Every structure is written in structure tokens, then in C-alpha cells.
Amino acid sequence: MDVMPKWAEVTLVPLISLLLAAILSALVILAIGEDPVAAVQLMVSGALGSTYGWGYTLYYATNFMFTGLAVAIAFHAGLFNIGGEGQAMLGGLGVALVLLFIPWPHWTIALLAAIVGSALFGALWAAIPAYLQAKRGSHIVITTIMFNFIAAAVLNYMLVNILRPAGSMDPATERFREAVHLPSLHELLAPFGIEFSKAAPANVSLVIAIIACVLVWLLIWRTPLGLEIRSYGKSQRAARYAGIGAVRITMIAMLISGGLAGMMAINNVMGEAERLVLNAVEGAGFIGIAVALMGRSHPLGVFLAAILFGFLYQGGAELALWTSIPRELIVVIQALVILFTGALDNMVRMPLERMFLALRTARAPKPERKPTEPAE
Amino acid sequence: DPALIFDLGGKFDKSFNEAAFNGAKRWADTTGGTFREIELQSEAQREQALRRFAEAGANPIVMAGFAFADALGQVAADYPDTKFTIIDMVVDAPNVRSVVFNEHEGSYLVGMMAAMASESDTVGFIGGMDIPLIRKFACGYAQGVKAVNADATVVANMTGTTPAAWNDPVKGSELTKAQISQGADVVYAAAGGTGVGVLQTAADEGILSIGVDSNQNYLHSGKVLTSMMKRVDNAVFEAFSDGADMETGFQVMGLANGGVGYALDEHNADLVSDSMRNAVDEASDKIANGELVVHDYMSDDSCPVLNF
Amino acid sequence: MDFFALFDLSVLDTTVRLATPLLLACLAGLFSERGGIFDIGLEGKMLAAAFFSAALAAMTGSVWVGLLAGIGASLVLSLVHGLASITFRGNQLISGVAINFLAAGLTVLIAQSWFQQGGRTPSLIGGGRFEGITLPFAEAFSTVPFLGPIYSELISGHSILVYVALLCVPGTWYILFRTRFGLRLRAVGENPAAVDTAGVSVVGLRFAAVGICGILCGIAGAYLATGLQAGFVKDMTAGRGFIALAALIFAKWRPWHALWATLLFGYLQAIALRPDIIEGALGFKVQVQLLDALPYILTVVILAGFVGKAIPPRAGGEPYVKER
Amino acid sequence: MTAPAIELKGISKAFGPVQANKDISIRVMPGTIHGIIGENGAGKSTLMSILYGFYKADAGEIFISGQKTEIPDSQAAIAAGIGMVFQHFKLVENFSVLENIILGAEDGGLLRPSLAKARKTLLELEQEYDLKVDPDAIIEEIGVGMQQRVEILKALYRQANILILDEPTGVLTPAEADQLFRILGRLKEEGKTIILITHKLREIMDITDTVSVMRRGEMTATVKTSETSPEHLAELMVGRKVLLRVDKTPASPGDVVLDVKNLRVVDDQGVERLRGIDLQVRAGEILGIAGVAGNGQSELLEVLGGYADGTGTITLNGQSIDLSGKNSDGRSRRARGIAHVPEDRQREGLIMDFAAWENTAFGYHRDAAYQSGVLSNNAAIKAETQAKMDRFDVRPPHPHLAAKNFSGGNQQKIVLAREIERNPDLLLVGQPTRGVDIGAIEFIHQQIVALRDQGKAILLVSVELEEILSLADRVAVMFDGRIMGERLPQQTDEKELGLLMAGVSGDAA
Ligand SMILES: Nc1ncnc2c1ncn2[C@@H]1O[C@H](COP(=O)(O)OP(=O)(O)OP(=O)(O)O)[C@@H](O)[C@H]1O
């Protein structure tokens, strides 16, 4: 019997974990001689206090929605995809190739093409580890880690040797054409009379990310394929009995996962930088892990957690700007969130379960106990 | 307030960024003013840093590093009332001052000194990221070496192809050891933070090294032959001093206007003989008045005396 | 073409130095994973050790204090990993990921707070770092043809931690296959229930494994910051923990193989620094990016089972759960 | 009166919400063989694991030879002279026999002396108890019978005076079991105390001196073996009189539905698990497959159900069925009208974390009736689940409850409801009543017979001979991947089947 009611499972456990992470982070801030309260205030005002702040928060959140969904869908299939980083890098390459070499007449078509390009490249990069896992039993965690490094090398090669415009010292592609410029929230909201900061990079990709959340939700909970993915993740044996192929599910789940991670590129590469630079992903692939853990692999949870991390990211950038707290504080917070919501889950869960069990037995009347005679 | 943005490698790289920081600090110390600063963590942040400072009203905004060019190209137009200064790259916009240095000239001088100090007739060059700008350093250096000793060998290596190459002292150290095994007894590091490893290893292994950008002689007193001074500090200082109504446009800092040079102080006084000094100063004058032209790699992407 | 230039003494010398942290971290992972605890947090532990060893060495001027501090820092992270994956039976992979980020963030944060040098420590001088030690007769032997230079240049002259790392190889082999502790350690990685029912504490053994892993990672990190370099810079491990992990798989969790694997990967790093030699030897240019990626590509090939199958300890990665 | 070798007082143990042991007290006299019986899940293993220090009891006391003894871990149990052979062996698969034996009982820090000493001691033990093993063999390369000997030797090497064996004969052939009992007899003569957990009443009657019966976590009785009978024990086990035979009319078999010819299966290790099976199942008949676990019955179900690949020919209603490739998975089988109730419902038949309604669609989730457009028609599935739960009397009848929240019997009903209600041509059933109480057993048996009476073919695999004899219309006995022979239930008995199960062919003269 489930000891914990479902509401506790989905809210209490992550919230307590988050609280623990927050307390420790505050202690860290104190330890380096800064004021945690002031830091939080600064983060809130910097990330949420203006449309400029919101614009960045939502921009980062968009990235994290894609990578969070990517990790989450793999989790549902019982696979741990640490390769979101590399897949997103390759997604960026896909976007760049699509946008640089084809003269798209309008951003709408270009966006569709970029989605296809990024998803394709991301999926491709996930396909090899997936295939090796499915067919040869190579541990997907290790292979995806290795593929992150290989992706970095590939991107490095492409940017340094192939895509760098002549005469440029930057390992980056040239700028995409004006025609494929994605409308920012400023441009999108202006017709509705809503004033939104012009400087912030949040753009129409946010809408795509939200659509992706909904589609993933439908896929996971409302389609036979989703049932198959989830059942494979829960019990490979049972899945096999039902005729759900391990190779097929592993491949499909990882292709979707890699595709989603890759699609992040429409936001950061096409929407923000409008060219491909090295390290455009900025660790978002790894933050996806924290986001998926925090969001319990549910698209709604991922959406909320992505916004939380978007806030942390933007707030952290503001901290670095106006105080002497380095930006690495976010990395620490991110680590603590992963630690508590992921690895130390049981530390939070076990006492809670004991509490609920005690509550339940206290409520239920004790069954009559008949005495048993020891043998003669 | 003015603002300063450091490139990857960080403000305490003891080299390029630190030179910029020193200029800003000098300005703050002399004027009592305050300035904002930020160190980049990643490539992707350049534009955000620029915009954030511009939004916050910082003026002028100085950025140290060629890699800002693209981001600045985007941002400058959005903030026409803000003045920007970019170092090491040219951005053509009405509110931007572009400062570039004749690094090949300074490198030529330290190359001469290297050749004169070398006993093995083999000298080394260790660059950071493999880009035309750094090849410009190398090419100037090699020309200086050959000017003194046409038979000398110049061993040149680059640390990497990405910005990570600015901050990899371990690689710098290993490259130095490799060059020593090839006979080099003077190495010139034009590699940002990576140079820390180069200078360290050179000192450990008992050969001479040449610092770059800042005066790095003090890092290993008596073991650093000299430093190729690139007066980024002056550029920052000037920009800060000029303030919001600074003149924009293109500015070249060369030997003639004191933009580059070599460092001489108590830490290397014993290493630099009078004859060395005389020769170098003579060349310096000639370059300054145009008598001697040092080939600039970036002018035609080639170097007459060095193959990469 | 000069093929033998590929084995130039200076390249091999660099190989030894660059392979040392890989070897130490690889053996660290070996202990942990042989005991059934997967550890993708090698990188983080090394990084933390690198920072604390450099920081304490800088503050006290004693590299030995630094070494101890590095080991201590790494052990603390090991403890976190043990707590998460042994005591609370959490996901070992996730715990490892968290530890890597924790180290990446905290080292810079603390470095900035202590030294205000943008996440680095001051350069270490004098007794603050490990100097190379000259082995006996290195001078005298150096004139002997062929073997002389190998002894005096390649073998002699490294910092003491290099020799410690090399001695760890037979040491690990002996502990693993010739001692009671080794038998139990291997057993707990294969079938913890067997160890448990044999009356030996699974938790104790696994913490010991994770602890040894912490010590070795600590030495690896200290070597980076105080042996190979004279100070800490941010993110100075630069993926070495993952290369060590790759080497561990490459070595199929065996000590002597670990030595060869890390030497190979160290060699790849060394040769990547010398594109001139490669071009000279092979007659064509090899992209550095390819060389950089080669350890990872090789590992994937090994994992794919095309070149001998790598079978990890059977209970590895699984928490030992007796009762739900 | 001598002190009992073991006395347990008031032992209780809960696993989360499951009360596995409730206030159990028991006494075992030295030099006796004490049996423990009880249905699956009654708490037998838990109780013994507590005695061995593997689990910690929530309450209760343990006395060894009259001394109150704390047993917080297995170390303490070993020190108290207790040895245990678990239901699932606790051996390190890639270690040698010798290494497994010394593990945890080494002498000193170095291995070599320990191994040398163990080798000598092993030789002595071998001779003393007739327990032959090759000390250098690797565990994964030797058979289960041999592995069990290693476990016993492990205990003896630690000088155990009290030996607990948890269902030791489940994996043995009758002949191997007999040999085990001879060894146990010798140990008893030596004055050792033995506790034997088993499901088999015959074994209890044959070799134990006293027997305790457990039911639902409680100890219901302890009796002298000589003063009881199998019927009485069975009644104590389930709490009421047991109906040994299923009520059913004679079968009227029709056409051949399933025809299997020369079916072979090779497992991952390259071992041939099915060595040429020929069998037929007709419409309206139940073919029972009897045999000791591990003789290929599971593989037979797996290959028929599409879980494993094989070679040979199989036809269903005259149409051939793929044994490998794309069209050989569970889904294709179901499409062809083969339903499958797997042996292990919790790991194979159900997804324990899924709601009951998801589980009733599971395997058939791509049926057109369950779709609306590209999406699943969850409302339809839920409604259907509710109806099925009502028909099969699943308690509680809540489609939203996760499968893990149902008791074993009710979980089995969910699986049966899913498979039977599909109206298949052929139903494969593995261990349909394992761990299910007698009331549910009757219900399940009725459902299977009802399906047969509708003219469906049924292939039943069970290790319970009683179940086979009462339910099947025809019995085939498997041994070592082959069919040893076929019998009609009314013309055979447990003894004859037992010989067949041991590989002694009655047909071969
Ligand atoms: N593994 C488990 N996880 C959670 N709850 C469980 C588990 N096993 C049993 N339960 C809970 O314990 C209760 C009793 O289960 P158990 O299987 O012992 O029932 P039972 O009395 O044997 O019934 P049945 O005769 O139908 O098997 C169930 O109703 C279920 O809620």
C-alpha cells in the first residue's frame, strides 16, 4: 500500500528538498560573508522586478523547459540521459546549418525548418548512445557523457575550421540573415499594447516550449506510446511480456529526448545569439537534470521548475553584477537541488513515510490479537 | 559610472585582463570615482553583460577583447547615448571607440632581446588561442629574433583553438617543457592566463621567459627577461577619463604613441645588458619613425619568417 | 617522416605527468566501483582537492598541509556520495552529477571569498608545492646510451606523487586480489547479499571503498594543483575525472590495465600538444579536436563491445536494499 | 529437560504497511529436524531471516540454548552457531567455491593462508558428510544442486550447530532432494538442529520431528509430525477444510488448437533449455505441464507467449506462428489469439506502479477500442476495467488504485480478467495460484474451467502437482527440456509423476 498520499508525494517531497537546498545555499552565502536576505532580494528584483528581468528569466526558462523535458522523457523510459548538453550543442549546429545555407523568406518558415534541423541533429546525437544501449547494452549514462565531450570537439572543429567566416577571430558562425530574426516578447506583445523590454532575449520560442510541454504531457499520459514508454521504464520484464520492444522504446524515447534537447537551439541560437557560438548551451543540458528531478518528470513540474531555474539563473547573473558573489553560486544551488531532489530523495521521503504511516495506524483501530501458544 | 567587462580568462589573469583592470583601478585611484565590472563566464553572456550595463546607465562601457565585436555590433545601435570602447577589434558604429594595438612592433623588440639572450640560438613562442591576432604577436617576435640572428630557430606553439586556451596553465606548462626539450632557452608567452604556467615552468627549468600585456617581470624576479607591454591599461584609463563624451572612432596604439613597449624594472635589470638595451631602443626608434617596418601578420594573413 | 618522433622522450615525459592524475582518479574509481558504488563524481572530488590543496598550501606554505587538506576535501565529498548512495540508497549517478556541480561551484565561490583573485589561488612558491625529485644516480646514468636518458629524463625528476601513483598500481592489485579486504570488496560489488549473510557489513565495506576513492581522488587533485601546477585555477581538472572514468571502463576495472589505459590517454593528451610531431611522423595534419575526442571515442567503442566486452561489477550502481 | 536449541518469543516484523510476522513464538529442541510450512507470503522466510540476523525484528526475543541472544546482524547469528541456506542463494557468482566459502570467515588479513586452510577443512567436511564439490569451480558454472551444497558447506565451515534451510527442494529433482535429506539425516545424527521450510507436505511427513504452521504472519500451530496428517496440516495452513479436487465435468476435446513440433530454445548463455518439445492442445481441454521448477516449463511459456525466440514449428488452428523476428513478440501473439497469464504476476503480468485501469489495458493498449484518434480513450478503458473488476470480484473494486495496492490474490484476478475476457483461442497460464488464498484459488480454477468449457484450449504450467492433477485434463511431465511422458490424471498418481519429473521415464522400457 502506498504509505504517502499522492499530494504529499508530488508537493511535499520536492518542496522540502528545495527548502533544504535553499537553507544550505543561504549558509553558503553567509559563509562567504554576504547577506542571504539581501541576496534574495536582489535576485528577486533583478529577475522578476522588471520586464527586462522577466525577459531573461523566461529566456533561460525556455532553454530549461526543452532540456528538462528531454531528461524527463528519458526518465520515464528508465533511461538517464546526461547527454542533453551535447545534444543541445548539436541542435545548435543543426539550426546554424539550416539558417546559414538556405535563404528562408520569412521567420515562420525558418522557425519550422530550424525546429526540424535542431531536433534532427539532437536526436541523431542521442541515437548512437541509444542504439548502443539497446543493442549492445552499453551503459547509456557513460556513453552520453562521452558524447558530450565528443560533441564539444565536433562543434569546436566546425566553428574553428569550417563555419568561421574568413577574417573573423571568433570561433563562431556569421550572423543569420535579418529575415530569420525571431520576434522577441517585446515584438510579440507590442500589438496587444503590452510594454515589454526590448533588450531581453525571450522570444517566440517560449511559446514553442510551452507547446512542447503540452505535447509531451499528451504523449506520456494520453497515448499508447506513452504507456509503452512508461511501462518500459517501470518494468522491462513486464513490457517485454506485453510485446513492447526494448530496442524500439529505447530508441524512440532517446530520439524524442535528444530532439527536445536539440530544440533548445531555436531559443538560444536562433532566438538570442542569432549565430552559433562556442558553449552556446551554457550548461543548460545539465540543468535539465535538476529541472526534471525537481519537476518529478511531469511536464507541468518541468515547466514550473524551469521557471524556477530561469529565475535562479537571471537572479544569479544580477548577483554577480552588483555584488561580489560569483555567478557560481547558481551552480552550487543547482548542485544542491540535484542532490536533495535526486540522490538524497530517501532522506526526505523516509521520515515522511514514517510520519504518514504513524498517522494512519493512529487513526485505524488496532486489530484484535489472538494469543498464540508456544509449542509444548 | 563607467563599466569594464573582462573577457574569459578573468580579471586576474596577470596579463591582458589584468592590464585592463589596472587601468580602471588607476582611474579610480586618481579620480576617486567608482566603476562597475564583470567577468564573463561563457561566450554566450557577452550580449547580456553589455545590455545590462547599458540598461543600468553605465557610460562609457569598455570591453577587453576582440570577441565582443559581434555582440557590440548588435547592442551599440540600441543604446545610441551610451559610449562603448572595444579593445583589440574594430566595430564601426558612431558611439564606439575601437582601440587596436601594434602588437607586432612590441613583439619585435622582445624578439630581439630573446635572440640576444639565447645561448642555444633557439627561442620559443607559446600563443593562447590560435587566431590571427596571436599570430601577429608570433610573427613580430620571429622577425625580431631573425633580425638579431638570422640562423636562430623559433619554435612556435598555440595552446588551443577555443577561448579555453587563454586559461590553461597546465598546457602552457607542458608546451614550455616540450620547447625546452627542443632546445629553447627563452620562451615568449602570449597566452593570457595560460602564460602563468609558461612563466612558472620556465623559471622552474631555469630558462628565461618573456611576459605579455602587463608587466609580468615581478612574477619570477630575475627569471623573466622582459614583458611585452601592451598598454591596455592606458586605453582603459583614457576611455574612463574621457567619460561619457569621449571621442569615438578608430585608435591605433603603437610604438610611436607608447601603446606597446617592453618592460624594464628592478626584476630584470640584471638580465638586460646595456648593449641589449641600446640595440632594442635603437630599433624602437626606427620603428616609431617609420624607418623600420615590421610586417603585420593580419595585413595579409601570412608571415615571412615563420610557418604556422 | 619520422615515426619515432611520436615516442620522443619529451612527449613520453609529458605523458607520465599528464597520466598521473588520470591514473590516481582511475584507481579511485576502481575501488569505488569494485565495491559496487558507481562514481561519476571523480571530477568533482579532484577539483575540490585541487582547490583546497592549493589554498592551504598557499596559506601555510606547506605542500604537505595542502595535500592533507585536498584529501580531506575529497573525502568530505566522498562522504556525501556515500551518504546519498549507501545510507539513503539514492541514485548513485545523480549523486555523482550533483557532486561535480557542487565542487565546480564551491571551489570558485570559496576561492573568490578567500583570495579575491577571480576564483584562483595565489601562485605557490617554495615549499608550497611538490618539486620534481631526482632519483639516485640519474646524473651518472644519463650518459649511458638509450637507457640512460630514459632513466634520467623519463623516469627520474617527477614529483613524488607521480611515484606514489605508480606504486598504487601494484598496491591496488595486491589489496584487491591478495587480501581479505580485497576479497570482501570485490564480493560486495558483485553480490552484497552474499557479503551481508556472511556476516560482514555491506555498509562498512562500501563506505571503505568510497573512502579510499576519496583519498586517491584527493591525491590526484593535489597533484594537479601543487605538482603539475603551482596553484589552482577555476575548473582546472578540465574533464580529467571523466577521462579517468573512461580509462576505468577501458581497463575493465583492473589495476594493471588501468595503468596502461591512463598512460594511453595521457599519451593522447601529450601528443595533442604537439601537432608538429604528429604531422612530421604521419605526413599529414591531424585535427587537434580529433585528438581531444579520441579518449572518449575509444571508450564508446569499448563500451559498444566491439573490442572485448567491458563487464562492470554486477551489483554496481544498485543500492543494496534489504527491505523496502 | 534440556534447553531448546532455539526459542523465539513474541517476534514481530513489519515491512512498511505489511505485517510479515506478528508476535511469533516458537521452540526448537536440539538434535531435531523442525519443519515450517505455510502459504506463500505467510512470513516463513522473514522469520528465519530474523533469526539469522538478516532482518531486524521490530519486537521479540531470541534464546539460543537457553541464553538470551541479541542477533543484530548475521555476524552475531554465525557466532551463535546458526547457519542459513536462503531460498535464493547468496553466492558471489564469479568467485570460486573456495572463495565463497571463506568470504567473511577468513583467517587473517591475507588470502592465501585462508584459502589453504579452507581447502583442507573442505576435504574433511566432504568426507564427513558426503558433500562433494570442486573447490576451484566458479559458481556460475556449476548447477543449482551443487550451489546448494556450497551454501551448506558455507554454514558447516562456520561450525554451525543450527542449520536453517529455506525451501531447499524447490530447485531440486526428487533424487537430488533425497540425497539432501540423507545429508540432513547425517547432520541430525551429529546432534545438529535443523529447521526446514518447505511447501511440500510429503517432505514434512518424511523427515521432520516437529512442524510449525504459519498463516498470514502468524504462527497457527506447532505439532509433532507423528501426531498429524497432511490433511490436517493443509487445514492449519489455510484456515479451513481444503477441497483437494476441482469440481468439473469431463473434457470434450475438439480440434487441435496448438500444435508444437520439435520446439527448441537456447538461452543467453548458449544452453539449450528446450530440447525438442512436441505437444498438442485441443479445443476444450486443459493440458497441464508438471515438473520441477527449472526444467524448461518457464521457457515453454516464454516462447509460446512471445517473450523468447525458439526454433521448430508451431501452428495455431493450423496456421503457423513465427518463433523469431518481428512477428514473434507478445503483441503479435495476442493478435493471434494467444493470451498469457505469466508466472510472475508482479514482475511480468503487471506494472505495480500503474493504476488497475492501465493494467487492464496493458498488452492490449493498442486495440482500436481503446483509441480515439491518436490519443488513448482512457474513459473507455476505465469503464471496462470497472466492469471487469466487478465480474471478477476484485477487491477493492477501484480502477484508480495502483496494482501494488492490491493483495496477491486480487492482483492475479486483475491479470486473469485481462487475459480471459479477451476470449482467446489459447490461454497460457503459469502458476495461476501461487501465493493466492484458497478462496481465490477456487475462483481462479473455476474461471479456467469455464474457459475450457467454452471450447478454448488451455496450457497450464504449475509446480503444484495437486493443482495439475485436479485441474488438468491431460498431464505432460517435463524434465531437462524434454517431455518425459503424458498421463491422464485419473490414471496416474503423484508417485508416478514424481519419477517422470526426476527424469526416470516410465515409457522407456
Ligand atoms: N509489495 C507491497 N507493497 C505495498 N503494499 C502491499 C504489498 N504487498 C501487499 N501489500 C498490501 O498488504 C495487503 C495485504 O497483502 P497480502 O498480499 O498479504 O494479502 P493477503 O491477505 O495475502 O491477500 P490474498 O489472499 O488476496 O493474497 C494488501 O491489501 C496490500 O494493500
Ligand SMILES: Nc1ncnc2c1ncn2[C@@H]1O[C@H](COP(=O)(O)OP(=O)(O)OP(=O)(O)O)[C@@H](O)[C@H]1O
Ligand atoms: N524485503 C522485503 N521488503 C518488503 N516486504 C517484504 C520483504 N520481504 C518480504 N516481504 C513481505 O513480507 C511478507 C512475508 O514474506 P516472506 O518472504 O517471509 O513469506 P514466505 O512465507 O517466505 O513466502 P514464500 O513461501 O513465498 O517464500 C510478504 O507479504 C512479503 O511481500
Ligand SMILES: [Mg+2]
Ligand atoms: Mg520465503
Ligand SMILES: [Mg+2]
Ligand atoms: Mg497473499
